[in-house]
Amino acid sequence: MSFTPLPVHVRTARLVATAVARRSGVEEALLDEVRLAVGEACSRAVEAHQAQCPDEPVRVELTGAKGRFEVVVTDAAAAGQDDVTSPSAQPAGWPGPGNGVPNGTSALDPSVPPQGLGLAVIAGLADDVQFARTPAGLSIKMSWPTTATG
């Protein structure tokens, strides 16, 4: 599926992904993780598109095969906004113990988290995740085990 890069559509995208995950046999206990990880990936893509290509839709692929439910969220924002090589390191710019003040947040609005925080959340949630930067944009592939035989 693909959708216009608007924040209001992110909720629908994550609800659809969660419903398909359930139908594909992902355990109930993992559905919250699917919902959050897909929401984070779509939010990141929407923000990237709004900054660079607001007329281009965000692409989301949902597939279930070989005991895995796989989600691929692909944006078309060619210029890199994230350091996808080390998503787990991104929270380093986030508040550390004792200070509570973000030092890596947006210069425009201190309430806006650094782009990589969403990626760090995805990395922490998905059972398996791969980031791929292509000339067309960033692709985030996530997957979870299923109990269905396919």
Add this chain to the structure above:
Amino acid sequence: MDLKLDHHTRDGIEVVDVEGEIDVYTAPRLRELLIELVNNGHYQLVVNMEKVEFLDSTGLGVLVGGLKRVRAHDGSLDLVCTQERILKIFRITGLTKVFGIHDTVDEAITARKSEK
């Protein structure tokens, strides 16, 4: 579910009740409320998240932004949350060490009062 926001003063501390989903679409409303409260001189905040059904990194950013704003006035922003699926996000991002997270509003207020 959309986001519902309410707030009231209790023992001199402003309690913000949040219900629903905090994401990239709804988080700006929470941000605006927190900014409004700080601008109106409320620097001791408790955000009650017991009825929050979904929270993503955008919502975390709003809470951190609120914390930054109240701390600029020597204030505080504590959270009330017992839901494991929400707490998990705070743990993944290391924010459990940044926010005071309590089981009830009473506990949050008592803890804040005892620090004064």
